[in-house]
Amino acid sequence: MPSIPKGTRDFQPAEMSGRNYIFDTVKRIFKNFGFLPIETPSMENIETLTGKYGDEGDKLIFRILNSGDFVESGKLKNISGEEFNSKKLSSLISEKALRYDLTVPFARYVVMHRNDIVFPFKRYQIQPVWRADRPQKGRFREFYQCDIDVIGSDSLLNEIELLQVIEKVFSSLNLKVTIKLNNRKILFGLAEAIGASEHFTQITMALDKLEKVGEKAVIEELGQRGIKPDAVEKMAAFLRFISNEKISSDLGILSSDNHSKSRLEYLTNIFNSPSIGVKGLEEMNFLIKHIKSFKFDFAEIEFDPTLARGLDYYTGSIFEVIAKDAEMGSLCGGGRYDNLTGVFGLPGISGVGISFGADRIYEVLKTLNLIPENTDRCVSAMLVNFGEAELEFALSLLAQLREAGIGAELYPDNAKLKKQFAYADAGKIPFVLMAGRDEILEKKVSVKNMQNGEQVTITEDEVSEYIINASHQF
Amino acid sequence: MPSIPKGTRDFQPAEMSGRNYIFDTVKRIFKNFGFLPIETPSMENIETLTGKYGDEGDKLIFRILNSGDFVESGKLKNISGEEFNSKKLSSLISEKALRYDLTVPFARYVVMHRNDIVFPFKRYQIQPVWRADRPQKGRFREFYQCDIDVIGSDSLLNEIELLQVIEKVFSSLNLKVTIKLNNRKILFGLAEAIGASEHFTQITMALDKLEKVGEKAVIEELGQRGIKPDAVEKMAAFLRFISNEKISSDLGILSSDNHSKSRLEYLTNIFNSPSIGVKGLEEMNFLIKHIKSFKFDFAEIEFDPTLARGLDYYTGSIFEVIAKDAEMGSLCGGGRYDNLTGVFGLPGISGVGISFGADRIYEVLKTLNLIPENTDRCVSAMLVNFGEAELEFALSLLAQLREAGIGAELYPDNAKLKKQFAYADAGKIPFVLMAGRDEILEKKVSVKNMQNGEQVTITEDEVSEYIINASHQF
Numbered sequence: 041m042p043s044i045p046k047g048t049r050d051f052q053p054a055e056m057s058g059r060n061y062i063f064d065t066v067k068r069i070f071k072n073f074g075f076l077p078i079e080t081p082s083m084e085n086i087e088t089l090t091g092k093y094g095d096e097g098d099k100l101i102f103r104i105l106n107s108g109d110f111v112e113s114g115k116l117k118n119i120s121g122e123e124f125n126s127k128k129l130s131s132l133i134s135e136k137a138l139r140y141d142l143t144v145p146f147a148r149y150v151v152m153h154r155n156d157i158v159f160p161f162k163r164y165q166i167q168p169v170w171r172a173d174r175p176q177k178g179r180f181r182e183f184y185q186c187d188i189d190v191i192g193s194d195s196l197l198n199e200i201e202l203l204q205v206i207e208k209v210f211s212s213l214n215l216k217v218t219i220k221l222n223n224r225k226i227l228f229g230l231a232e233a234i235g236a237s238e239h240f241t242q243i244t245m246a247l248d249k250l251e252k253v254g255e256k257a258v259i260e261e262l263g264q265r266g267i268k269p270d271a272v273e274k275m276a277a278f279l280r281f282i283s284n285e286k287i288s289s290d291l292g293i294l295s296s297d298n299h300s301k302s303r304l305e306y307l308t309n310i311f312n313s314p315s316i317g318v319k320g321l322e323e324m325n326f327l328i329k330h331i332k333s334f335k336f337d338f339a340e341i342e343f344d345p346t347l348a349r350g351l352d353y354y355t356g357s358i359f360e361v362i363a364k365d366a367e368m369g370s371l372c373g374g375g376r377y378d379n380l381t382g383v384f385g386l387p388g389i390s391g392v393g394i395s396f397g398a399d400r401i402y403e404v405l406k407t408l409n410l411i412p413e414n415t416d417r418c419v420s421a422m423l424v425n426f427g428e429a430e431l432e433f434a435l436s437l438l439a440q441l442r443e444a445g446i447g448a449e450l451y452p453d454n455a456k457l458k459k460q461f462a463y464a465d466a467g468k469i470p471f472v473l474m475a476g477r478d479e480i481l482e483k484k485v486s487v488k489n490m491q492n493g494e495q496v497t498i499t500e501d502e503v504s505e506y507i508i509n510a511s512h513q514f
Numbered sequence: 515m516p517s518i519p520k521g522t523r524d525f526q527p528a529e530m531s532g533r534n535y536i537f538d539t540v541k542r543i544f545k546n547f548g549f550l551p552i553e554t555p556s557m558e559n560i561e562t563l564t565g566k567y568g569d570e571g572d573k574l575i576f577r578i579l580n581s582g583d584f585v586e587s588g589k590l591k592n593i594s595g596e597e598f599n600s601k602k603l604s605s606l607i608s609e610k611a612l613r614y615d616l617t618v619p620f621a622r623y624v625v626m627h628r629n630d631i632v633f634p635f636k637r638y639q640i641q642p643v644w645r646a647d648r649p650q651k652g653r654f655r656e657f658y659q660c661d662i663d664v665i666g667s668d669s670l671l672n673e674i675e676l677l678q679v680i681e682k683v684f685s686s687l688n689l690k691v692t693i694k695l696n697n698r699k700i701l702f703g704l705a706e707a708i709g710a711s712e713h714f715t716q717i718t719m720a721l722d723k724l725e726k727v728g729e730k731a732v733i734e735e736l737g738q739r740g741i742k743p744d745a746v747e748k749m750a751a752f753l754r755f756i757s758n759e760k761i762s763s764d765l766g767i768l769s770s771d772n773h774s775k776s777r778l779e780y781l782t783n784i785f786n787s788p789s790i791g792v793k794g795l796e797e798m799n800f801l802i803k804h805i806k807s808f809k810f811d812f813a814e815i816e817f818d819p820t821l822a823r824g825l826d827y828y829t830g831s832i833f834e835v836i837a838k839d840a841e842m843g844s845l846c847g848g849g850r851y852d853n854l855t856g857v858f859g860l861p862g863i864s865g866v867g868i869s870f871g872a873d874r875i876y877e878v879l880k881t882l883n884l885i886p887e888n889t890d891r892c893v894s895a896m897l898v899n900f901g902e903a904e905l906e907f908a909l910s911l912l913a914q915l916r917e918a919g920i921g922a923e924l925y926p927d928n929a930k931l932k933k934q935f936a937y938a939d940a941g942k943i944p945f946v947l948m949a950g951r952d953e954i955l956e957k958k959v960s961v962k963n964m965q966n967g968e969q970v971t972i973t974e975d976e977v978s979e980y981i982i983n984a985s986h987q988f
Contacts, residue, residue, distance in 0.1 A: 042562055042622045042858045045610050048555035050623055052630060053637070056551040071892040074923040074941065077530040081522030081656050082556065082612075082642065088516055105577040105608050107646035108600075126582075129607075134579050136519050138556075148516045149524055156526060158940040160926055163527070168556065172581035182555055195926035197899075200909075204916075333909035335917075384516045418545040425671075435674075435807035442678075443809075449548040452634055452669035466632040467548065 047173070047181030057414040058406065062213070062398050063166060066186045069208045070164040073201060075188050078163050080145040083136040092144045092383070094352055100171045102181075103134040138170040142187040143353075143380070143393060150191055150391075151384040159192030159389075166398075178368050178400045189393030191381075196326050198392050199357045199376070203327070203341065204334055206361055206372060209396065211338035214410050216364040217371065219339050222347035223324055224354050224375070226307065229317010230345065233310045234274035236267045241352075243267070243275070248348040255279045281306055282346055300328060300343035307345060323356065340364075353377045359394055366404045372396045414468075419447040420507055421471040422464040427454040433480045437473065437500060444504035464490060471507055475500075521647070521655030531888040532880065536687070536872050537640060540660045543682045544638040547675060549662050552637050554619040557610045564611075566618045566857070568826055574645045576655075577608040612644040616661040617827075617854070617867060624665055625858040633666030633863075640872075652842050652874050663867030665855075670800050672866050673831045673850070677801070677815065678808055680835055680846060683870065685812035688884050690838040691845065693813050696821035697798055698828050698849070700781065703791010704819065707784045708748035710741045715826075717741070717749075722822040729753045755780055756820055774802060774817035781819060797830065814838075827851045833868055840878045846870045888942075893921040894981055895945040896938040901928040907954045911947065911974065918978035938964060945981055949974075 044050065051059060083104060090098050139145050142165045150157065166186045173179055188205060190198040203219060210217045227247070231240045242265040246258050258279065262272045282303070289299050304321060311317040324343055331341060339361070349358045356376035363371055374394030381389045405411045421441060423434050434450055441448040449469070451460045464472050474486040485503050488495045489510065498506055518524065525533060545551075557578060564572050613619050616639045624631065640660045647653055662679060664672040677693060684691045701721070705714045716739040720732050732753070736746045756777070763773050778795060785791040798817055805815060813835070823832045830850035837845060848868030855863045879885045895915060897908050908924055915922040923943070925934045938946050948960040959977050962969045963984065972980055 042625055043559060044555055044562075044622075044626075045557050045559055048557055050555070050627065051551075051553040052627065053550035053552060056553060060551070072921040074893040074921065074943075076527035076941075077525075077534070078527060079525040079530060081518055081524070082644070083519050083522055083656065085517060085519055088518075100581070102581065103579040104612075105579050105604060107574070107576065130579060133603075138578075148518075151516055152518075153524065153526060158937055160937070162923075170556070182557065190926065193926040195899075197905075197924060197926040201923075201926075330905070330909060333906070334913050419548040425669075431671075431804070432807065435804060439808050447546040447548065449636075449675075450671060452664065452667040452671040452675075454669075463632055463634070467550075469548075 045181070047175035047179075049180065049182075054414070055402075058411040059398065059402055061411060062401055062405070063184075063186070065212050066209055066396055066398075067164070067166065069205060069212065070186075070188055073162075073188075073205055073208075075162045075164040078146075078149060078165055079167060080139065080142070080149055080165070082138055082168075084139055084145055084148070086131075086135055086137050088148050088384075089137050089140055089144060092353070093140055094350070097140060100173055101140050102138040102170045102172055103130055104136040104138065106133050106135060139167075140171060141169050142167060142185050142395065143189070143377075146187070146189055146191075146393075147380040147391075148384055150389070151381050151386045154386060157192075160190050160198075161192055162188070162190045164188045178403050180399060184398040186396040186398055187393060189391050191391035191393075192389055194378075194390040196323060196357070197330075199327055200330055200334075202359070202374070202392065202394050203331055203336075203339070206359075206394065207334070207336045207339040209372075210361075213401070213405060215338065215401075215405065215408070217339050217361050218364060219341045220344040220347045220360045220362070221324070221327065221341055222344055222349075222358050223320040223356055224358060225316045225320025225356060226324065226345055227320075227348060229307065229311045229315055229320055230275075230278065232312070232315060232317055233307075234271040234278070236271040236275075239265065239267050239271075244348040245350075247346050248350050250279075250346050250348075255283060278306075278310075279346070296340050296342050300341075303343055303345055304328075320356075327357070349373060349375055351375075353380050355379070356390075357392060363404045366407050368400050368404050368407075370397070371401050371404065417468060417470075419449055419467065419469050420511055421446060421448040421473055422460075422467075422469045423448065423450040424457065424460050424472060424474045424476075425451040425454050426474075426476050430475060430477065430480060433475050437475060437485065437503065440500075441504055441507070444508070446504060446507055470511065473503065519655070521649035521653075523654065523656075528888070529876075532885040533872065533876055535885060536875055536879070537658075537660070539686045540683055540870055540872075541638070541640065543679060543686065544660075544662055547636075547662075547679055547682075549636045549638040552620075552623060552639055553641060554613070554616070554623055554639070556612055556642075558613055558619055558622065560605075560609055560611045562622050562858075563614055563618060566827070567614055568824070571614060574647055575614050576612040576644045576646055577604055578610040578612065580607050580609055613641075614645060615643050616641060616659050616869065617663070617851075620661070620663055620665075620867075621854040621865075622858055624863070625855050625860045628860060631666075634664050634672075635666055636662070636664045638662045652877050654873060658872040660870040660872055661867060663865050665865035665867075666863055668852075668864040670797060670831070671804075673801055674804055674808075676833070676848070676866065676868050677805055677810075677813070680833075680868065681808070681810045681813040683846075684835075687875070687879060689812065689875075689879065689882070691813050691835050692838060693815045694818040694821045694834045694836070695798070695801065695815055696818055696823075696832050697794040697830055698832060699790045699794025699830060700798065700819055701794075701822060703781065703785045703789055703794055704749075704752065706786070706789060706791055707781075708745040708752070710745040710749075713739065713741050713745075718822040719824075721820050722824050724753075724820050724822075729757060752780075752784075753820070770814050770816050774815075777817055777819055778802075794830075801831070823847060823849055825849075827854050829853070830864075831866060837878045840881050842874050842878050842881075844871070845875050845878065891942060891944075893923055893941065893943050894985055895920060895922040895947055896934070896941070896943045897922065897924040898931065898934050898946060898948045898950075899925040899928050900948075900950050904949060904951065904954060907949050911949060911959065911977065914974075915978055915981070918982070920978060920981055944985065947977065 089101055168182050168184050170182050228240055231237045231243050246261045250258050259276050354375035355378040358375035360370050361372035372394055376392040378390045438450050470490055472488045483500045484497050486497045563575055642656050642658050644656050702714055705711045705717050720735045724732050733750050828849035829852040832849035834844050835846035850866040852864045912924050944964055946962045957974045958971050960971045
């Protein structure tokens, strides 16, 4: 029995229908908010990707073996002894890799096509990405990202647009979510306030695990990473404040709004002014103030100063969306990057973007029974195949139906009726048409309604109209 | 300046619109003919792919480097001296590869999911494939295939369905094409008739190049491949007959119908009966007889007994579609395979399928100016950004428009008016809304129609209705 690589999947028609429901929904909303589609190649030159996702990320990039005979070409001649390791070998025999996300290829795209682009550029991109991660629930080695980014504008109104897109997507999918909001500048202010700004990266990396490992483990890790005890103690106090607040919120004592407010106050008190941290708080206040113009029915927005997001290139707002009624990690995430195009030679262009994880959203919708029945049924009629003698009549009937715009199929084999009906049944085809020898003599067709079992015999000329009228009744 | 791997492409919004026009068209027609969507992973286990596309094909498969440290793991320890070649090294450090087409992964899919499938199974699949081919005009290293196959039925009615799908697709795209039709059984009959049936594979390989290299070169190649002189002479006579006929046809002396007829007669005369060749002629006669039930306005069907198709797995009908008014090789091709699932452990399941090359179709449509203007404009209004003081009014107007279902954007930055209008212009946004200090005081909005330059000032409450009514006029 053949198999497929671990962490990858086949999608059968029923799954495709559910997945297309998600893709169609996000695409419609992206377009409606003025985002334009682009696509980039699955393969990028290796130097485009490496160094953008941290050391851990680099290890998860799938590399593509050069084609042609690399041994004969002499490229490997100098490999021997000590120097012979996987990294060196890889670099000699592989120059391309599969994309790891859509953001870095997008930055590369912006730089390459800068002369064709009118900024601010709002693009959407829906394509698969590949990561050599250990496969687990909701985590695959090939999965789709649905990205939107606005590049070439540092206005916080773009963040507000993204928040509205999130609300619109999840309300269209009928899924309640929480949008966690933070700002890298606030995180930096926090590092500064506890007196450990030189350990900013370590602090974000530790905080990024908070949800997974808990408060105590994060505090321990900070100590191990060489942060001074009094700084660690200040961070511990902050985390205690957050978790106490969380309890009040879970008990319903604190509303999500007051929640955000009290956190902003706490930080305002411990930050020096002026500072990067205070700038971050101002940005957060701007967002919280102006999102009030819009309805957020399905997405609850919460300022979470412990939200870190793993990726190094974020410099401002960061977002993460989780489902309220299912355990499935992040369904959507993103943030602002002030200089992602800089590494490709075009500095000073700020952008902000988010990425919807279609695969996880699908899993959540499935769990919560929120995927609608396949509604794009396209075939309305199946003609029974009675064999060679009845073929000409069947084909002309088929042509007549199609001319009338009716999706129709003729069962290809002269199989037993039971088998032919089972096929129509499995395909949820609503009408089965039968024209055997007797019917053909009278130029008639028997039409069976597969939903109520009723059967009528009508003339050949009436069939298209009959199907069209009867279909309206569903 | 960054770059992308050779043979790959970025697609900008305008190109995406043209490409989506093609994808949407084929998808709509596939569904209307009762084909169901599936998707398979980009990566397959290497043994799924190798040996299916001939030696040349195997060389063009992109392999993926194993992740992890393959040197440390000891896998490469035994490599030394003579045995150390690219093929051996590849097999030690690479177990997966990118799919080369959609047919072989589909066969693998059918075998793996046989218990979930109701046969005959009609599937469509639209996904990219990768080939390490030398890039050239209309040939890329990553390109999309749009496949349909019917598997689990050996009825020739399936071939007739595929021919109709081809007609429907190209008539929807307004593109005139020729469908060349042949049958591998006829090719075998031909090899038999000239007394060289043991050289069947070589004959098909040589004929496959006829279009490219011409009659003389094909005849020469047959001699070089060890086919006896009298057999070669018989083949030469056959090719002369075909090319003379082609001339009569080009001159309008022979209609495409009579064309096919005279070729069938020629072959009937030289084939022994009963034989595989005669069976092939019968199948061809069946198709030619029964397609008459249907209209073929954009696709002209021609029986071409020199059509060979490179792939080994075809056993019956073969198809190739070329544009009438452009030079671009095959736009669509396919055929019947009697045992493709056999290599995966499920013998005796016949299938037939075709593959549309979206990239080449796009190139042809572009050359012939047949791609419609982007019709899925989704944003109807852009709000000018006048800065912080006017922001609240602008945001509430934006919310009002969106509530009314109108695609709208607020320009994110307080940039010069000229720049903001240039953005609306580039995005073909039909209305620009302006609410500066004066308008806000009176709760009014100025609406500029970007197509005729007219400008009106209306109250805030009237804006949504105004845009909706005015949009109907386009």
